[in-house]
Amino acid sequence: MEYLATVTILIAIYVILAASYNLVIGYGGLATVAHPIFFAIGAYVSGLLAIHVGMPPILSVALGAVAAMVASVLLAASSLRVSGDYLLIASLGFQLGLLQLIRNLELTGGPGGLSNIPSTITGAARTPAFLAITIGLAAVSVLGIRAIVRGPYGRAITAMRDEELAFTALGRNAMSMKIVIFAIGCGVAGMAGGVYAYYFQYVSPEQFEVLQSAQILTMVVLGGMATAYGPVVGAVLLLAIPQAITFLNLPQNIMAPLQGIIFTVLVLLFLFLRPTGIMGASESKPRARATEAA
Amino acid sequence: MYDPVILAQIFWTGVATSAPHVLMTLGFALTLKVTGLWNFAQAGFMAIAFYTMFFALNGLDLPIFIAVLLAIGTTVVASLATEVYGLQVLRERQSGNLTFFIFTLILSQFIMYVITLIFGTEPQTLFKSILSPVQIIGGVAVSDWDLLGVGLMVMGMVALWLFMAFTKEGQFLTAVSDNAKLAELYGISARRSYRVTAVIASLFIVASMYLVGSHGGVVPNSPLELILGAVLGTLLGGIGRVFAAAAASIFLALIQSFSILVLASRWQNLLLYGFLFVAIVVFPRGVRLPKFRFALAGR
Amino acid sequence: MTQVLRTVDLNKRFGGIVVSDNINITIDRGEILGLIGPNGAGKTSLFNLISGVLRPDSGSIFLNGQAVDTSPLYKRARMGIARTWQNMLLFRTMTVIENLLIAPREYAGESILRVTFGLGSVRSAERQARERALGILDRMGLAGTAESMVTDLPFGQQKLIGLARTLMNDGPLLLLDEPMAGVEGAAYETMQAVVRQEAALGRAVCVVEHNVSFIRDLCSRAVFMANGKILQDGTVEELIASKALTELYFGV
Numbered sequence: 001m002e003y004l005a006t007v008t009i010l011i012a013i014y015v016i017l018a019a020s021y022n023l024v025i026g027y028g029g030l031a032t033v034a035h036p037i038f039f040a041i042g043a044y045v046s047g048l049l050a051i052h053v054g055m056p057p058i059l060s061v062a063l064g065a066v067a068a069m070v071a072s073v074l075l076a077a078s079s080l081r082v083s084g085d086y087l088l089i090a091s092l093g094f095q096l097g098l099l100q101l102i103r104n105l106e107l108t109g110g111p112g113g114l115s116n117i118p119s120t121i122t123g124a125a126r127t128p129a130f131l132a133i134t135i136g137l138a139a140v141s142v143l144g145i146r147a148i149v150r151g152p153y154g155r156a157i158t159a160m161r162d163e164e165l166a167f168t169a170l171g172r173n174a175m176s177m178k179i180v181i182f183a184i185g186c187g188v189a190g191m192a193g194g195v196y197a198y199y200f201q202y203v204s205p206e207q208f209e210v211l212q213s214a215q216i217l218t219m220v221v222l223g224g225m226a227t228a229y230g231p232v233v234g235a236v237l238l239l240a241i242p243q244a245i246t247f248l249n250l251p252q253n254i255m256a257p258l259q260g261i262i263f264t265v266l267v268l269l270f271l272f273l274r275p276t277g278i279m280g281a282s283e284s285k286p287r288a289r290a291t292e293a294a
Numbered sequence: 295m296y297d298p299v300i301l302a303q304i305f306w307t308g309v310a311t312s313a314p315h316v317l318m319t320l321g322f323a324l325t326l327k328v329t330g331l332w333n334f335a336q337a338g339f340m341a342i343a344f345y346t347m348f349f350a351l352n353g354l355d356l357p358i359f360i361a362v363l364l365a366i367g368t369t370v371v372a373s374l375a376t377e378v379y380g381l382q383v384l385r386e387r388q389s390g391n392l393t394f395f396i397f398t399l400i401l402s403q404f405i406m407y408v409i410t411l412i413f414g415t416e417p418q419t420l421f422k423s424i425l426s427p428v429q430i431i432g433g434v435a436v437s438d439w440d441l442l443g444v445g446l447m448v449m450g451m452v453a454l455w456l457f458m459a460f461t462k463e464g465q466f467l468t469a470v471s472d473n474a475k476l477a478e479l480y481g482i483s484a485r486r487s488y489r490v491t492a493v494i495a496s497l498f499i500v501a502s503m504y505l506v507g508s509h510g511g512v513v514p515n516s517p518l519e520l521i522l523g524a525v526l527g528t529l530l531g532g533i534g535r536v537f538a539a540a541a542a543s544i545f546l547a548l549i550q551s552f553s554i555l556v557l558a559s560r561w562q563n564l565l566l567y568g569f570l571f572v573a574i575v576v577f578p579r580g581v582r583l584p585k586f587r588f589a590l591a592g593r
Numbered sequence: 594m595t596q597v598l599r600t601v602d603l604n605k606r607f608g609g610i611v612v613s614d615n616i617n618i619t620i621d622r623g624e625i626l627g628l629i630g631p632n633g634a635g636k637t638s639l640f641n642l643i644s645g646v647l648r649p650d651s652g653s654i655f656l657n658g659q660a661v662d663t664s665p666l667y668k669r670a671r672m673g674i675a676r677t678w679q680n681m682l683l684f685r686t687m688t689v690i691e692n693l694l695i696a697p698r699e700y701a702g703e704s705i706l707r708v709t710f711g712l713g714s715v716r717s718a719e720r721q722a723r724e725r726a727l728g729i730l731d732r733m734g735l736a737g738t739a740e741s742m743v744t745d746l747p748f749g750q751q752k753l754i755g756l757a758r759t760l761m762n763d764g765p766l767l768l769l770d771e772p773m774a775g776v777e778g779a780a781y782e783t784m785q786a787v788v789r790q791e792a793a794l795g796r797a798v799c800v801v802e803h804n805v806s807f808i809r810d811l812c813s814r815a816v817f818m819a820n821g822k823i824l825q826d827g828t829v830e831e832l833i834a835s836k837a838l839t840e841l842y843f844g845v
Contacts, residue, residue: 031392033399088332088395089525096522097567104564152694152702152719159684159695166682169644170696170758171670172703180705210518214403221396253414260407267400271393272383 005127009199011239012134016141016192018219018231023145024185025217026225027154029161030178033213034075034091037098038068038186040208042193044102047114047203057120061194068190069183071098076182080175095210103205113204117197130199137195138232141188146228148184157181218267224277233278238263296555299433304551306434312547313443314505315523316540317450321498322524323531323539324454328471328491332525335376335398336499338405340517343369343496343503345409348418348512362504369496376401377492382485406514417511424509443505450498451540458536463490471534526570595622596658597765597797603642603652605821612638613649614821620766620797625788627808627815627829628801635821636801637679640768644676645669657765671698673764679771681755683743690739692754693726694719696761722761729757732790733783749780756787766797773804785811805833 021035046064049055055063079090102108109115121129149157160167160174168174197203215238223234242259250258270277318340325333346368350361380401384393426439458464469477470487478484506512506520524539526546531539546569553565598620605613612635620626628636641647643654645666654661661669684692701718702708708715730736733753738746743754752772759767772784788811792798802808808815809829817825817838825832832838 025392029390029392031395085332085391089529092522092525093567093570097564097570100564100567104561148705148708151708152700152715153705153708154702155687155691156695156700156702158687159691162684162686163682165646166678166684166758167695168667169646169670169676171667171698171762172695172700173667177703184705211403214399217396218400254411257407257410261404261411264400264404264407267396268404271397271400275389275393 002127005131007239007243009127009130009134011236012131012138013192013196013199014216014219014235014239015138015232016134017189017216018223018235019138019142019145020185020188020192021213021216022220022223022225022227022231023148023188024182026220026227026230027145027149027157027161028178028181028185030076030080030182031085031088032091032182033088033210034072034095035186035189035216036208036210036212037095038072038189039193039196039212040099040102040203040205041068041071042190043197043203043208044108044114044193045190046194047117047197048107050117050120050198051114054118057194057198061191061198064194064197065187065191068193069187072186073179073183076179080178092210095213099205099208099210102208109204111205113202113207114197115202117201117203119201120198130195134195134199137191142228142232145188149226149228215263218263220277221267222270222277224279227277227279230277230279302432303434304554305548306436306440308548308551309544310437310440310443311551312544313447314502314509315520315527315547316447316543317498317502317505318520319524319527319531319539319543320450320454320536321495321502322521323528323536324467324498325491325495326528327534327536328467329381329488330471331381331394331398333398333495334395334521335380335401335405336373336495336524337517337521338402339369339373339376339496340499340503340520341402341405341409341514342372343500344420344507344512344517345413345418345514347420347500347504347507348413351420352418362500365500365503366497369500370493372405373492373496373499374489377489381488402518406518410514413514415513415515417513418507419511420504420507426508439505439509446501446505450501451537454494455537457494463487467491523566526566529570596620597622597656598643598799599655599658600639600643601653601655603639603654604650605638605642605647606650611635611821613642613652616642616652616821616823618816618823618826620799622765622795622797623792624814625792625798625800625812627812628799628818629803629805629808629815629832630818630824633820634818636818637770638821639818640676640770640799640801643766644674644768670764673762674766674768675759675762675764676768677755677759677770677772679774681751683751683754683758685744687743688740689730689735689743689746689754690723690726692743693729693758693761694722696758697722697725698762725761726757729760733757733787734779747780749776749778752776753780753783753787756784760787760791764796767791767799769798769800769802771801771803773802773807809833 017035017039024030024032024035042061042064044064045067046057046060049060049063050057053060075090075094076087079087103111119126148154156167156172156177160172160177164174219234219238220231221234222230222237223232224230241262245255245259274280318336322333322336325331325336343365346365347361350356350364351358356364380397381394384397426437428435428437430436458468466477466482467487467490469480469482470484474484477487503512506516523543523546527543528539530542530546531537546566549569550562550565553562557565596619598618600616600618603613603616605611614635616639618626628639630636638647642649645661645664645668649662656669656672656674661672661674664672684695697718699718701715701722727736727739730739735750735753735757738750743751746754752775756769756772769788772788773781776784785807788798788800800808800812812829814827815829815832816823817832825835825838
C-alpha cells in the first residue's frame with residue numbers, strides 16, 4: 001500500500017512537471033531542456049531552507065518556486081534577446097553548468113546531495129497528507145495552466161506561436177510574453193521540486209540530470225503537446241508502465257534500458273504516426289489541419 | 295611552475311587532446327551549416343561507431359582496420375537511415391524546429407538505451423591498454439596517440455577544406471547551406487547534399503571515436519557529453535563557420551589545459567560551461583576575428 | 594502641422610547591398626503616397642525601417658514630429674504605425690475574428706495579471722473589440738466569415754483580413770505592402786474603397802504596389818525608388834511621363 005502511495009505521489013509530481021513543461025514548450029513554443037534544473041532549484045532551495053532555517057514548509061516551497069522563477073527569467077531574458085533557437089542551446093548550458101555547480105558546492109552537499117531534510121509531517125498521517133497535497137497541487141497546476149491558455153491570453157500565445165513578426169507588429173510584446181510563460185512554467189517546476197524534497201527528504205544531483213528533460217518531454221509528446229490534459233495522460237502512462245514491467249522481475253541492468261527503449265520508441269512512433277499525441281485533435285478537424293499546414 | 299618546457303608540454307597535450315573534439319565538431323558544425331539542424335542524433339551515431347569498433351576488436355577479434363571499416367559502415371548506415379527515413383520525412387511535413395530537436399534527441403537516447411542493454415554501463419576501451427608509447431622531444435612528452443590525433447585532425451581539416459573548395463559536390467553543399475530553395479532552382483539537389491553531409495559527418499565521427507576509445511573508457515552516455523563540446527565549439531566559432539568552430543574547439547581545449555595552473559581540476563568542467571555562457575550572452579554570433587578569416591568562414 | 598511621417602537621411606546596408614540610401618520622404622494626413630520601383634528597389638526595406646523591423650544604420654524617423662528611432666517594433670505599432678505584409682502573415686491556426694482580436698492597442702490578454710484578476714474589465718474590453726472587429730468585417734463584406742478558419746478563405750479575402758487587422762486601432766499611419774498582388778474581382782474593389790475611406794478619415798497611407806492603375810486611381814503623389822534611392826518624387830502622371838523611369842520600370 002505504502003509503495004502504491006509513493007508511486008502515486010511521484011506520478012502527481014511528474015504531472016506537475018509535465019504540465020508546466022507543456023506550457024513552456026507546447027503552448028509557448030519555447031524549446032528548452034532546462035526543466036530538470038528548475039525542478040532542482042526548487043528542491044534544493046526548499047531543502048536548504050528546511051534544514052538550516054527551519055522555515056515552515058509552505059513558505060520554503062514558495063521560496064523554492066520563486067528562486068526557480070528568478071533563475072528562469074535570467075536565462076530567458078539573456079538568451080531570447082538573441083533568438084528562439086538560442087534558448088535551446090543556452091538552456092542546455094544552464095542545465096549542465098548549474099548541475100555541475102551543485103555537484104561541487106559544499107552547501108548543496110556535493111555529489112552526495114542533501115539528506116536529513118526534516119520530515120514536517122510524521123506518523124500514520126504522513127502518506128495520506130502528501131497524497132492529498134501532491135494530487136491537489138497537480139490538479140491546481142493542470143487546471144491553472146488550462147485557464148491561462150484559454151481566453152484572451154491564450155489567444156495571444158497562439159498568435160505569437162503562429163506568426164511572431166506579425167504579432168509584434170500589431171503592438172504585442174512577444175518578448176515579455178515569452179519570458180512570463182517561461183517564468184510561470186519554471187516556477188511551477190520549482191514548486192514541484194520543493195514538494196519532492198519534503199516528501200523524499202533527500203535530493204541528489206543525479207535526480208536532476210538533463211536526461212530527465214527527455215523523460216518529461218516524452219510525457220508531453222505522448223500525451224499531446226499543447227493540450228490541457230495530455231501531460232496528465234503522458235505522466236501517468238510513462239510512470240505506470242515501468243511499474244507494470246517491474247512485475248516481470250527482470251534484473252535492474254536489463255530493466256532500466258528496457259524501460260528507456262520502450263519510452264523512446266513510443267515517442268518516435270508518435271512523432272511520425274500521430275504528432276498531435278494521444279489527447280491531440282485528430283487530423284480530420286480543421287484546427288488540426290491548420291496546424292499541420294503550419 | 296611557469297617553466298617553458300612545462301608550458302610547452304601543456305600546450306602540446308592540450309592540442310592533442312582537442313583532436314577528437316575537433317573532428318567531432320567539424321562533422322557537427324558542417325551538418326548545422328548545410329542542413330540548419332543541431333543534430334543531436336550524432337551522439338547516438340558516435341555510440342554506434344565506438345561500440346561497433348569495440349565489438350569487432352574484442353568480441354570478434356578482427357584486425358583494427360577491418361574494425362574501423364565496419365564502424366564506418368554502421369555509422370554511415372545509421373546516419374543515412376536517419377536522414378532518409380527521419381529528417382527527410384519531417385522536412386517534407388514542414389515540421390517546426392522543435393520537432394526536429396525532439397526527434398534527434400530522442401533518437402540518440404534510444405540508441406544509447408539499446409547499446410546499454412547489449413553492452414552494459416561499464417566503461418570500455420578499444421584496446422586492452424590505453425597507454426601509448428611516449429617519445430621525449432625537446433623535453434616534451436609526445437605519445438603515439440598524440441601524434442595520431444594531431445595527424446587525423448590536420449588531415450581531416452585539410453581534406454574537408456579541399457573537398458569544400460575544389461569539388462563540385464563540396465560547392466553544392468555551400469550553395470545548399472546558403473539557400474536550399476535557390477540551389478534547387480539551379481539544379482542542385484538539396485536532398486543529395488544532405489546525404490553527402492551525413493556521410494562526411496559519419497567519417498568524422500568514426501575518426502573521433504577511435505581516438506576517444508583508444509585513450510580512455512567510454513560508456514553509452516559519454517557521447518552526449520562529448521557532443522556538448524561540439525555545440526560549444528560551434529557556438530564560439532559562429533554558426534555556419536565550420537573551420538572557425540574547429541579552431542574554437544582547439545582554443546577551448548587549450549584553455550582547459552592551461553587552467554590546471556590556476557584551478558583545481560574539479561572546476562575545469564565548470565570553466566567550460568562558463569565559456570558556454572559567455573559565448574551565448576556576449577558572442578551570440580560567434581567570435582569574429584577581424585583580419586583572420588578562413589576561406590570558407592565568411593557567409 | 595499635418596505632416597504625419599518624415600524620414601531624414603535614412604541609410605541601411607546589408608554587406609555590400611544598399612537597401613536604403615539617404616531616404617527622405619514625408620506623408621501628410623489624409624494623403625495616399627504610392628511607392629513604386631523594380632523588385633529589390635528597397636521599398637519593403639523602407640517599410641521595415643519605418644515600422645521598426647529593421648534598425649537604420651543612420652538617419653531618423655519622425656511620427657507626428659516625434660522621433661521614434663529608439664522604439665522597438667511593438668511600441669511603434671502602439672504609437673500608431675500599422676502595416677500589412679506582402680505575404681500577409683496571418684495567424685494560421687485561428688479564425689478570422691480571432692485574427693482581428695489580437696490587434697487592439699489595449700489588448701485585454703496582454704497581461705496575465707489583468708486576465709487573472711481583472712475579469713470584469715477584460716470582458717468589456719473583449720466585447721468592445723469584438724464589436725469593432727465585426728464592424729470592420731461588415732464594411733468589407735466579410736461578416737459571414739468571422740468564425741471561419743482564416744486559411745479556409747480565398748486568397749483575396751485573406752489579403753483583406755491582413756488589412757482588417759490593422760484597422761482595429763485608430764493610428765495615424767498605414768503602410769500597405771503590395772495589397773493588390775494576386776487580388777482581383779470583388780476583393781479588389783473592396784480593397785480600393787477601404788483604403789480610400791481610411792485616408793478620408795485622416796490617416797496617412799503609404800502603398801507599395803506594382804499595379805500602376807491602382808496607384809493612379811488612389812494616389813495623388815508617388816515616389817519612385819531604385820537601388821535604395823529615391824529617383825523621383827511627384828504626381829503619378831509626372832512619374833509615368835518621365836522617360837528614364839519608364840525605361841527602368843514600366844518597360845517600353
